[in-house]
Amino acid sequence: MHEPVDLSLDHEPIFIGIINIKGHLETRHVQDDFKPTLASATHIYSSASVPHFIMSPNSVLTPKEKEHFLTHGWVKIPGAFTKEQADSITHNVWTRLGMSPDDKSTWTSQRINMPSHKSFDASELCPRAWAAILELCGGEDRVHDEAKMWRDSLIVNLGTPEGEGKPVAPQDLDGWHVDGDFFIHYLDSPEQGLLVIPLFTDIVPHGGGTMICPEAIPKLAKHLYDHPEGVDPRMGLRTDPDFKQENNLDWFNNCAKSCTEFVEVTGNVGDVYLLHPLMLHTASDNSLRKVRIITNPPIFLKEPFNFDREDGKYSLVEQVTLKALYKERLEGWKITTPTREQVVPMRIKIQEEMRQKELERLEAIKKQEESEKAAGSQVVTAAA
Numbered sequence: 525m526h527e528p529v530d531l532s533l534d535h536e537p538i539f540i541g542i543i544n545i546k547g548h549l550e551t552r553h554v555q556d557d558f559k560p561t562l563a564s565a566t567h568i569y570s571s572a573s574v575p576h577f578i579m580s581p582n583s584v585l586t587p588k589e590k591e592h593f594l595t596h597g598w599v600k601i602p603g604a605f606t607k608e609q610a611d612s613i614t615h616n617v618w619t620r621l622g623m624s625p626d627d628k629s630t631w632t633s634q635r636i637n638m639p640s641h642k643s644f645d646a647s648e649l650c651p652r653a654w655a656a657i658l659e660l661c662g663g664e665d666r667v668h669d670e671a672k673m674w675r676d677s678l679i680v681n682l683g684t685p686e687g688e689g690k691p692v693a694p695q696d697l698d699g700w701h702v703d704g705d706f707f708i709h710y711l712d713s714p715e716q717g718l719l720v721i722p723l724f725t726d727i728v729p730h731g732g733g734t735m736i737c738p739e740a741i742p743k744l745a746k747h748l749y750d751h752p753e754g755v756d757p758r759m760g761l762r763t764d765p766d767f768k769q770e771n772n773l774d775w776f777n778n779c780a781k782s783c784t785e786f787v788e789v790t791g792n793v794g795d796v797y798l799l800h801p802l803m804l805h806t807a808s809d810n811s812l813r814k815v816r817i818i819t820n821p822p823i824f825l826k827e828p829f830n831f832d833r834e835d836g837k838y839s840l841v842e843q844v845t846l847k848a849l850y851k852e853r854l855e856g857w858k859i860t861t862p863t864r865e866q867v868v869p870m871r872i873k874i875q876e877e878m879r880q881k882e883l884e885r886l887e888a889i890k891k892q893e894e895s896e897k898a899a900g901s902q903v904v905t906a907a908a
């Protein structure tokens with residue numbers, strides 16, 4: 525017998541912004557009235573039957589945070605790193621972009637998925653968030669060592685002059701997807717064990733935060749469960765004529781249109797959102813045009829997810845998938861292809877070209893700073 529988990533409030537109540545179907549933001553008190561997305565499946569894991577490993581004394585997530593992840597498929601780790609740490613990663617973002625923070629006429633792209641130049645160790649940047657990641661994935665042994673090396677591939681959302689002051693309803697956004705444009709997807713794919721969104725700027729409602737759709741997790745899970753032969757990164761079937769072609773996000777966009785509950789990723793610089801890998805999401809429109817910077821490091825696992833464990837030691841991520849499928853165990857479920865194939869997305873080529881341009885701008889600014897410094901020291905010498 526396991527002790528029931530204490531689900532009473534153990535820290536400040538959590539408030540989240542929910543965009544309703546008319547595109548208006550409502551702020552709700554999660555504990556009070558946010559309809560649990562996976563509530564209909566929660567009978568499998570009632571609070572009194574949470575498996576013992578969730579309550580390990582080494583747990584970094586509070587019972588409340590674990591319950592939130594199990595119910596909604598996401599959890600926010602507040603204040604996981606400082607503003608100074610964020611600044612050390614984003615300090616040259618405007619040079620890299622070739623834009624000015626103070627002159628919106630230079631903001632010529634709505635959103636930029638930047639290439640990367642540097643990596644940093646997440647276990648040092650945000651130890652609690654990193655420990656939470658390991659816990660959600662079932663422990664250090666299950667996560668690939670290199671997954672902790674995050675990169676400065678910043679994702680900047682600047683909005684557009686036309687969209688200023690006009691928030692777009694979530695169903696009308698058209699970039700819905702799950703991450704992982706570089707592999708054939710299976711229910712148990714190890715390449716994307718968790719979706720992570722660290723916030724490098726404060727993000728207020730309508731300020732360009734990623735829109736997420738927890739309600740879609742069961743739909744994604746069912747599609748993947750039904751297709752053990754694998755689907756392409758846009759959920760296309762092997763029999764589709766445009767299998768592996770990156771031509772549209774129709775499957776995802778239609779899925780979002782069939783949903784009614786959405787959550788906007790808002791918060792303070794240093795917050796880290798941890799989301800189930802099947803979390804449908806999209807960039808939002810940033811109608812406030814406040815600069816929004818995040819990144820999205822994939823957490824890759826050593827082995828595929830296992831939904832058929834003799835010892836029942838399912839990770840919290842695996843439990844969410846099982847709940848979404850209304851199953852306790854997937855006995856005998858296996859992928860039906862001999863190998864897991866990779867896909868080379870167009871993004872790679874585009875980002876390599878962007879990287880070269882960024883390097884040129886960084887080099888130019890370095891030269892300019894050096895010559896200004898040299899001119900300054902001549903002035904000092906002349907005055908001495």
Ligand SMILES: O=C(O)CCC(=O)C(=O)O
Pocket residue numbers: 635637679680681703732733734735805806807808820
């Ligand atoms: O910009 C955003 O808010 C989301 C970006 C995203 O989901 C992606 O690049 O995969």
Ligand SMILES: [Fe+2]
Pocket residue numbers: 701702703805820
């Ligand atoms: Fe994404």
